[in-house]
Structures are given as structure tokens and as C-alpha cells.
Amino acid sequence: MRYLYTNSLHHLDLLLACLAINLIISLVVGIFLKQQPDIKGSGIPQVEGQLLGEIDYNWWSILWRKFVGGILAIGSGLYLGREGPSIQLGSTLGQGVARLFKQVGFDRQVLISSGAAAGLSAAFNAPIASTLFVLEEIYHNFSTNIWIVSLTSAITSDMVAAYVFGLKPVLYMRSTPLPLKYFVWVLALGVILGGLGRLYQFIILRIGKWYAHTHLPWYFDGIIPLILVIPMGMAYPRLLGGGSDIILHLNAAGYSTLLLILFFVLRFVFSMISYGSGLPGGIFLPILCLGGLIGAIVGNVLVSLHLLDPLYFSTFIIMGMAGYFAAISKAPFTAILLITEMVGTLSHLLGLAVASLVAYAVIDLLDGKPVYYSMLRQLLKVKEQLNLGKTAQIIQPVYAGSLMDGRTVRQIKWPRGALLTKIQRNGLEIVPSGNTLIRWGDTLYINVSTHNQVMTTHQLVTLATET
Template structure:
């Protein structure tokens, strides 16, 4: 049976890109509409059941009980199945559109639908339109996973899904598009608009056909036509000011209560939402029946007949209970509460005008204007607010009142509560979209021609394999374009050289027999976004840049990382001059007697002593030589080979390292390099000295936006073709730093006893780096006298299997190698990092040994990274291990 992914890929092969985009947009609109109608009908049916039961069961028992049960069940579902489905869902979509790695998929869509159905039908005073935005975007994101698409196109599909979700929720196709443009995407490119418009139109029309009108008003908009007159302008301005003030208070209240709930209320999500449902149910039970359903409130306020006491009560009721629900991160939207609050304010202003003008006022006009004004001020989307109310009423006489009220409310709200509410909600989670948008904008602005390396080393297809091997040995490049008569005919990489042995080719064979013909290429005008898409989709490290088959340059992942790094450090948008190779200005050599080589970059004199002693200990255990490296950065406008530098301090540090190594009787080589890029100099040193292992210090945190370990270490851990060990020095190193005496003939055990590295904690995950950390551990703990070793494996509560086979296998391996006891501890926790930190603090561990994560560093930068989180919050030493990349 064919999977949905294979079916979609078949369509992808049959249709042109433009036709496929039309099909995708229509499909997204259809699916979003079906989801929105299903949610609407489900809320209506369950809500009607709840109201009918109030005639049988006492309301003081039924309403709080249903609110508690429904809220708790929804919270349990969200917490244990899809935490991304909490809240309104709009902030998550906004973050995803800014390339923040937040999960949006079929699982999130289903959980969002069910949890919203439970909360709204249980009496929470929230809306379903915000959730339909996330549901539509999540379904579109799932589709984009089935269809290979560039990052730009995936983003456009997400925007189309969000637009379709809002359009289906409000039966307002134009408003769906406007909301995406005004709040979520800030992009008006032709493809984005076309996809979003088609998806939004499809979603709005199908939703109206299948489910009828989305919102119920207290009057017939076709029969009741409001009239606008200039004398209403002062009252409309007053309404705008009131709506802006209360909207600002509303936004600040949501942020304040949410912050208070997270910091002070020590309850799980099910209990929080259940408690909010209990409060909502108790409040509704004490008030008239009209307050028990948001649909009744909409009708009640737009009829124009409500008393001012009831209107004020509605406003207070809706305002407070919305804050209560939001403080618990209840699945549900803010659109409907905003509309009801605005209608209440507008109705009060309309009643005031009616009193002052002796019955000449129009409360209905002000109620509808207030809906748009309050909604626009809360979401900071005045144009969307105008369009939504207009599409609901189809009354042209409302356009001018809506413009006056909405713009005034927006300006006032921006004065007292600046910025988007959804952006502030993301900031509470540590997500700052400005940084993310910067990176995406940079990728969209820069082209391959601006970043590529123009001076490309090339080979010809007629070269012999012996000549090819010599070319690779002379260069630090891991691949070469193959060019004949100026035209690109292929590419050869180090992996292609494996074909020589597999095919048993002689050294006189020609390069064309092993090269990759017709390689993937890019044009000079292609954006970095397109380049990244091709690099990721085909798992490449470099792409030739061709202009009508003529090779004009080459672009690598390192080039893109360099540009992004320059921008994140606050550099200009223009591309800086490409870094030249580093240059060795000082070098000493010792006899090459080791079986391998350990490269040790030294930069900080305060940590150099501790890193050196650890490097020497590992080198003695493995019979390695040690290469100590000092890197001196020079400005990019000058050549490293011509720069004038002072090497006195660097040579003194290296001399101390050589003296220490002499006592240990370990060969130590030293070198000083000048460079434009520290990471590039280290990578070149690895290549030149054929290092088997790189040992570097790591401060355990970084202040550089968008980086996990920092600019240098991020690049090294990605690209170094040797084993890497990062060491964050904890309290155990303090004693060693203070004691600078040489060990003489003392044992290594005595040295490590000085370092106080006795209690070792090793989280087991089963990945290649985690496994490598286990195999490396005997060499590390053999340096410690009577080490206390504990292996732990963290299981998520949703994982019912708790398979500890990997844990027991690793423990058996260590017991056999060390002939010492090894403790195993399976742990059940939501967060791996928090569980490891708690264990380290509880057991007073001295060292935590981690395998580096296999996922992309930049993708993890938003939500945090496991090694970074553990190192940041642990006071002990943290050692991060990563196998050599192939």
C-alpha cells in the first residue's frame, strides 16, 4: 500500500512547479476547512450537551465539574503528547515561519484539535480561530514534509495553511490572507500571496458550505443596515481610545498572569488547566445563563438591547476569565474573547451616544466597530480587524467607523503596550524572532556569486589517479571540480577515491572513471536559501557555481556559516573578504615517536595549565604525541602571511607547555599561526599535522546569538575530521590550576586525584557519539584512583517500554574493561538535561561525560542544546565527546 508521502511525490513528478503550487494550496485549504468545521461542530454538539444537562444536574455541580474534567484531560493530552499545542497556537506558527524549529506536523494538529474541543466545550471563554491557524499551518507543514521543497516554499506552505485556518474559522478569506501578511509573515511576494490567497479562499468557501456561518450575530446584517454620520466621529474616537487602553491592559495582563503562573504555581499542565476550568465553571454557575456560552454572548451584545449593567458584567466576566485561561496555557484562541470585549465596549459607547443625542445613537454600529477596534489593538493587526468585521457583516457603512476605531485603538495600544502580543509570548519562552528573521533575511538577500570562492582549484578528467592522489595530498580541500576546456564535466571528492580500491584501478587510470559526472550545481544569482536547500537535500558539502556550464566559483557550507557568523556578530550586510589560509609564523618539532597525535589549541593562560595536564595524561595513556597550537587573529583586509604580530606571549606559553611535557617524557610539537579565522586555522592545523584527536577548552555557554558553543567551537565540532573532546572545567580543575607543581615521577593517578575527578556520570543515549564516549571512558577513568562510575539512561514518561538493553550492554563493557563496579540508573523524566543535572547535583558528581548531539547546531540554538544546557547549569566538569566526521 502506498504511503501519503509516496502519492504526493508521484504528483510532484507529474506536475510542473506552478501547477503543483496551485494543487498544494487548494489541498491545504480543503483540509484546513474540514478540520475547522469538525472542530466547530464538535464544540457545538458538546457545548449543547453541557447546557442541556444544566436542566437536570445542578449548575453549581455540573459546570465546575465539567470545566475541571475537560481542562485536566486537555492538559494531560497536551503535556504528554504534543506540548507545542498549548496556548492559542499563533505564536508557534509565527516562530515556525521565522525558521524556529518548533514542531508543526499531523500529531500537533490532531492534539490541538482534540484539546481545543475539550476546553471550549467545557466552558472556557476562549475561541477556536487561533487553534485553527495552528492546525492549518501544522497540516501544511506535514504536506511540506511529504513533498521535497525549498525552505522558502516550505515557509510559503506554512503561511498558506495559517491563512486557510483563519479563513475557515471566520469564513473570511481576505482576512486570512491579511493576517498572515500583517502579523505572521510580513512578506508580499507574488508566490506567497498567490498560495495564501488560493488556500484562504478554498478554506473559507468550503467552511461556509459545510458548516454554515462561523459567527452568529444578534441581527441580520442584510436587513439591518447601519448608517454613518460625521457626528459619530467623536464617539468613535472615544471608542478607539477606550479599546486601545483596555487592549493594552489585556495584553499586559496576559503576560503578567502567565509569568506568575510559570514562576509561582508549581502544578503540572493538567492541574493548571483543570483549575482554570473549575474557576470558569464556578463563575458561570453564579451568573445568568447567557454567560454559559460564548455564542450567546456574541448574539447578546450585537442585538443592541442589552442593559449597561449586563454589558459591564459581560466585559468583566470575559476579561478576567480569559486571563485565567491564558495563565494556564489553555488550548484556545484570543480572537473571540477580543471580539466580545470589543463588542461590550462598543455597546457601552453606543448607549452613551444614544443618551446624549436623545435616542439617535446606534449601539449595534458601535458594538461591531468595537469588535474590530479591540481585536486589532490586541493582535496589532488593524487592517485584518477591519476586514474580518466587514466580511462578517458585508456592510460598507461600517468601513469608515472601523477605520477610525481600529487605527485609533492600535495607536493607543502601541503606546501603552508596544509590540506584538505573540512576539512577547515567544520571548517568555526565550525565543527572540529578531535574530531568527535576521538570518533568514540574510539568506534571501545574498546570492551565491557574493559568497562563493572565485579562485577554484580544478582537475581535468584526463589526469591519472596517481596525479589525483597527489593533488589531494597537497591541498586541504576535500573535493575538486573537474573541468575540461573551461566547462564543468564532473566533481571528485575523497569518497570517490574509495572507488579506486573497490574497482581495483591502477594509478594510470583516468580521473573520469571515478569522478561524479553531471554534479548538482547552482547559478551565480541563486540565493543562499536555495543553496542551503540543495546542500541539505542531496547531503553535499560543496556546490560548483556555473554560468552556462562555465565554472565561475564554488560555495561550501563553511562559506555560508562564515557569512552568517559575521552577521550575527553585528557585521554589515555586505560579504566580508574571504579568509585566506592561515600562516605558520613559529614552529618547534620533537621526535615523532607516538602512534597518533593530539592537537591542543591554547588561548587562555588561565585554563592552559589544566588543559595541558589533561592532554598529557590522555597522550600517555594512548601513546600519542601532543601538538600545542597558538592562533593569532589578524584583520581580514591584510594577508596572514604579511601581517606583523608580536609572538612573545604566545611563545612563552608554548615554552611552558614544552617544559611540562618534557617532565612527562611525551613528545610535544608547538606552532603559532596567524589567521583571519580561528576555526579555519584549527581545521588547517588538524589537516597539516594529521591529528587523531582534538582537545579544546569550552566555557560551557555562549553569549553569541545563534550559537551553541560559540563561533569557533561550533565550526570545529561540525567540520573537524578527527575525534573531538571539549572540556568545560568545573570545580575539580580549580585545585589543579592552583597547584602548578610538576608531577615528576608521580603517577597519573596522583595528578587526577589533584583534579578531584572521582565521581563520573555518563548519560547513555545509544547514538554513535554516546557509544564512542563509552569506549573512550576507560582511557579517562583509568587516570583516576578508584573511580565511582554511574551510567544513566533517561526515558520520557510517554515511553512505556523502558528498554534498558543499551544501558546494560555499556555497563557490561565497562565492567569488563575496568574490572571495577559500574552503577546503572534508569530515570523517567520529561527533560533529559534537567534529569542529568539533578542526578549530578544529588550524587555530587565531579565529571559528566556526554556524546555530542547528532542534530544541526544552528537548528538547536533556539530551544537549547543538551550538552549546552547541562554545562550551563552544572558546576562540575563536563566532557563532550564527538567521533570524527566522515
């Protein structure tokens, strides 16, 4: 498609071919979306909804449509990432394995979670970060079973991907560790990343409403970015796709600050247009690309003002990617480990941590919420699935100093629709009564009503983790 876009500037027949291909893509993927709305977007909110018991779907029907639809949408050059779809594809395969071996309840959740970790690991060659992403962002639980099985599947997936595609890190770039004397600029970078991350959240969560004003059937909204990508590909072919190409060229290309700002604005706006259309594709890599561009802009400004040695320019690109993802997803541990594995070095760990934590703090002060959780809430409002009378089991560890720690079962104000059924303590199972004392380190098994399950789960997490 890049070849067609770049050459259609001087060949009318190639321009018509581009238009015809993209119209066919919008038609085919639109039919897929109408048949199975759950292939929409990245798929990460759908996976999280599955683990919460709020969403369920036929695994095979989703699997092949998401695979084909994702290839068509992402392959057209839209500013979409492959990582979100890879996570949903992996989790859907986990669901298929659970169905094959008749696994239900918690065992089914473990297979779905481990499949999601395997999908992200295959896309990014980052098994440790992939496992942590499932725990920190999707599952919100550091259960031993989830951790061990997800890590096993992620490592296995990474080995297969490495055997097929090679061992080189996805975003490898030469860089030099940043000396401590420059860390004041890391703090400034973190503040900028947090502020721009909040702007990203604000727009991405509202772009769907803006598409409603087009009066197109929602499943054919993809026709808009698929037409707009043609002139984008003709003018800036390197900007096409998820963004890995532009990230890898930032260090050596020597772009001016104004050109980097232009690239950022184009990527920011067209990423929103691409994702908001509902086409199968994620925001994972586009977020990293935007963060890398922010880091490059800040680094360029500092170098031009002689406040930074050009030797450390690439370090700001790396820190920008981690900080921007940490802010938008509110998953700083995942961001730090993900970029560490993707660039293939541990030497930037301190800088990544500082940039990520400052960006996280800024977006928290601005009342930003995790973007995938917010997308799930929107999805559930659209689906309006109340599922009255059904229950699901959640597993919640109790943390030291939390509101539950040191209280008996009857002293705790349990959310409506939640029933504590079992306590696991040091390998022993305890059947609780009103006088049972809950301690930090306990793992609680709680049945909750699937009606308002997201809110009930959030209240239980607050009781078990906050002081």
C-alpha cells in the same frame, strides 16, 4: 455542556456530572500538554516561531493533540476562541504537505503560511482578512508568493466551509452606517479601546507568571478554569465560549449599561484565567467580544445622554470589535477587513478605519507591542532554544525612503549573523557585492543565524522599512 451547567443549579447529579467531565478534560488535556507543549494556547506564536526558524515540531503529533485538546477545552465553555487553534492546525497541515512532497526552505514556509490562512478562513469565513493576517501579523512580509498562495488556500478553505456550514457571515447583524456628525464619538471610542487594549496586553502577558504561584504542574493549570467555569455557566450561560453568542445578542437584547459593564468585567477576567492556564484555545474571538462590549457600553451611554440616535447603536458594537483587535494585535488592516467580512457589509468601512487607527495610535503611545509577537518572545525564553550553528533564510522587501534605500551593500550596517545572498529586482536575480546599490522595490534574500533570529530579523525589518 451549556445544558448541564444551566440545569445543574437544581440537580445535584448534573452538577456532579459537570465536575467529573471537566476534571477528566483537565487530566486528558494536561497529559497532551506534557507530551507536546507546543499545543499550548492559541498556537499563533508557535506558527510565527516556525516561520522565523526558531521553533519546529512533529506535525502529526501536534495536529491530532491540538484538534482533540482544543475541542475538549473550548467545548467545555471556557472563554477561549477556535480561531488560533484553527490557524495552528492549518499551518501544521501545511507542514505535513511540505514533508509529503519533500519541500524545504522558502517553499516549506509558503505551505505553512498558506495553511495558517486557510485555517483562519475556515473559522471566520473571511478569506481576504485571513490572508492579510498572515502577512501583517504572522509573516510580516508582503511577498508575492506568500500573498498568492495564501489567498488561494484561504478562498478554497472558505468555499469548503461555506458548502458545509452555509454562506451567512459569522457575526452578521443589522446596522446602519454612521453619519459624519457622530464621528467625534468614534474618536472617543478609539481612545478608550486603545487604553483598555494596553491593559489587556499588560495582564495577558503576565498571567502565566501568576499561575506559577499555584504550585500545580504547569500542564495541569487548566483544572482551575475548568472548575470555575461551572458556576459561571450556571449564572451566565450566554457568556460561555469564545463570545460570538453574546455579540450577536448585544444589539437586540436591550442590556443596561451596568449589566454590560458587568459582562465586560466577567469576560475580561475569565478570559485571562482561561487563556493563562495554557489550555489549547485562542484569544482572537474573546478579543472581538470584549471590543463589542466596549462599543456597546459607549453606545449605550451616548444614547442615554441623547447624544446618539439608537439607530446607530449596533455600529458602535462593530467599530468596538475592530478597534480593540487593531489595538491589541497592532494589525489595523487585518482588523478593518476582518470585521468587514464577518459582519457582511462595506458600509462601515470609514468608521472601522477611524476607530482602528485611533486605538492603534493610543496603544502605540502607551508603548504597546503586538501581542502575538510578545507571546513568541516569552515562548522562546521558556524553550531556550539557541540552535547555534544553524541558519534560516528570510525574505525582506526594501521600502522607499528606508535606511537601505539608495545605499550600497557595504554602506549598510548589517546585523551580526546576517548575510545577504541574493537581490531580486524586477524579476531579475542579482548576486550582490559590496558596491551593489540597493533600491526601493528590491527583494533581499538574507541568511541569518537562528541564534537570536527574532532580534536579527527585527533589525533587518527596521533597516528596510524605516527612514
